[in-house]
Amino acid sequence: MKAAIRTGRLAKKPLPLGEVYRLLEPGPVVLLTTARGPRVNVMPMSWLTMMEFEPPLIGAVVSNRNYSFGMLQASRECVLNIPTVSLLKQAVACGNCSGRTVDKFAAYGLTPVPASRVAAPLVAECPVNLECRVVDTRFVPKYNLFVLEVVRAWTDGRKRRLETFHHMGMGRFLVGGRTVTVPSRMP
Amino acid sequence: MKAAIRTGRLAKKPLPLGEVYRLLEPGPVVLLTTARGPRVNVMPMSWLTMMEFEPPLIGAVVSNRNYSFGMLQASRECVLNIPTVSLLKQAVACGNCSGRTVDKFAAYGLTPVPASRVAAPLVAECPVNLECRVVDTRFVPKYNLFVLEVVRAWTDGRKRRLETFHHMGMGRFLVGGRTVTVPSRMP
Numbered sequence: 388m389k390a391a392i393r394t395g396r397l398a399k400k401p402l403p404l405g406e407v408y409r410l411l412e413p414g415p416v417v418l419l420t421t422a423r424g425p426r427v428n429v430m431p432m433s434w435l436t437m438m439e440f441e442p443p444l445i446g447a448v449v450s451n452r453n454y455s456f457g458m459l460q461a462s463r464e465c466v467l468n469i470p471t472v473s474l475l476k477q478a479v480a481c482g483n484c485s486g487r488t489v490d491k492f493a494a495y496g497l498t499p500v501p502a503s504r505v506a507a508p509l510v511a512e513c514p515v516n517l518e519c520r521v522v523d524t525r526f527v528p529k530y531n532l533f534v535l536e537v538v539r540a541w542t543d544g545r546k547r548r549l550e551t552f553h554h555m556g557m558g559r560f561l562v563g564g565r566t567v568t569v570p571s572r573m574p
Numbered sequence: 575m576k577a578a579i580r581t582g583r584l585a586k587k588p589l590p591l592g593e594v595y596r597l598l599e600p601g602p603v604v605l606l607t608t609a610r611g612p613r614v615n616v617m618p619m620s621w622l623t624m625m626e627f628e629p630p631l632i633g634a635v636v637s638n639r640n641y642s643f644g645m646l647q648a649s650r651e652c653v654l655n656i657p658t659v660s661l662l663k664q665a666v667a668c669g670n671c672s673g674r675t676v677d678k679f680a681a682y683g684l685t686p687v688p689a690s691r692v693a694a695p696l697v698a699e700c701p702v703n704l705e706c707r708v709v710d711t712r713f714v715p716k717y718n719l720f721v722l723e724v725v726r727a728w729t730d731g732r733k734r735r736l737e738t739f740h741h742m743g744m745g746r747f748l749v750g751g752r753t754v755t756v757p758s759r760m761p
Contacts, residue, residue, distance in 0.1 A: 414601010
C-alpha cells in the first residue's frame with residue numbers, strides 16, 4: 388500500500404543521542420516505520436534492547452513473517468517512534484493487520500512525515516522519533532535480530548513524563564504510572 | 575565474595591515457558607544472578623529483549639566491565655529474577671557496587687536459594703525467577719550480547735499485577751501503574 392509522506396515541518400527538536408537509552412530502557416511499545424520505494428509501513432513492536440549508549444545501538448527482533456521484515460532488510464533503515472497511551476488503540480490495530488493489504492497510516496489516522504536521515508517516515512503523532520540505520524545483519528538469519536544505530540533523534544520537547552505503554556501479551560498493557568528516583572551512580 | 579545458597583524449598587510453582595514473554599516484554603529491571611564455583615553474584619540490568627516465544631530465547635547485554643560478565647561467560651548459566659518495587663532500593667544498591675568486593679546478597683538482605691537446573695541461585699524475594707542457559711555467544715565479543723534460553727521458570731503464583739520497575743536512567747524509574755486491555759489477536 389502506498390501512503391503519502393506529508394511534507395512540512397514538525398515542531399520537534401533534536402534529542403541528544405546519549406539520552407536515547409532513557410526512553411527505550413523502560414521497555415515501551417514502539418511503532419516501527421519502514422519504507423521501500425513508494426511503499427511505507429508501520430507496525431508495533433516490543434522486542435528491543437539497548438546495546439550501546441552512544442552512538443546508541445539497539446537490538447530489534449522483527450519476525451520474518453511481518454511485511455516490515457522485508458522492507459527493513461531491503462532498505463536497511465527505519466524509524467522507531469514512541470507512542471503514548473492516547474495512541475494505544477491505533478497501535479494495536481496496526482499490529483492486527485498487515486501492510487501487505489492495508490495502508491495503516493490512512494486506515495488508523497497516523498501521519499507519516501519525512502525523516503532527516505532515512506527514507507522511512509516519522510509518525511507525527513508520536514512525541515519521540517528515532518531515525519535508525521541497520522548496521523549488522525549477522526543475527527538476522529537465525530534470530531531475526533537487526534542491530535540498529537540511532538543516527539538522529541527527535542522529541543517534542545514538552546516537559547512531562549511520557550505516558551508510554553508496555554506490552555504484557557494478549558492485548559494487555561501496562562501504562563506507566565508514577566516515577567520514583569533513587570540516588571544512583573549508574574547512567 | 576562468597577555467599578551461601580540457602581537450602582530449603584521455595585513456595586513457588588512452575589511458570590509455563592510460553593508465558594515468559596508476558597513478563598519480560600514490558601521491560602522490567604531484572605536481577606541477574608550468576609555463580610562460579612563457590613562465588614555468586616547479583617546485578618540489576620535492563621538491556622534485555624525477547625527473541626523467541628518458546629522455548630523462550632532472550633538477548634541480554636552484560637557489559638564486560640561487570641563482574642557478572644566473567645561469571646556468565648565461564649558458567650554459561652544464570653537466573654533472571656524479576657523484582658517488584660519493594661526491592662527498588664536494594665536493586666539500585668546492587669548496581670552501585672561490584673561483586674568483586676561486596677557480597678551483595680549479605681549486604682542488601684537478598685536470599686540466594688538453589689535453582690533446579692542451573693548453578694546460579696534464585697533470589698527468594700523476587701516473585702518471578704527464570705533459570706537460563708547461554709545458548710549463543712557469537713555476539714559477545716562485539717556487543718556483549720548473550721543469547722539465553724529459559725529452561726525453567728518460577729512464579730509465586732499470587733494473582734495480582736506485579737508492580738515492576740523500569741529504568742529511565744540516572745536513578746529514575748517508572749513504576750507500573752494501571753493496566754489496560756484492548757482486544758487483540760496478537761500474542
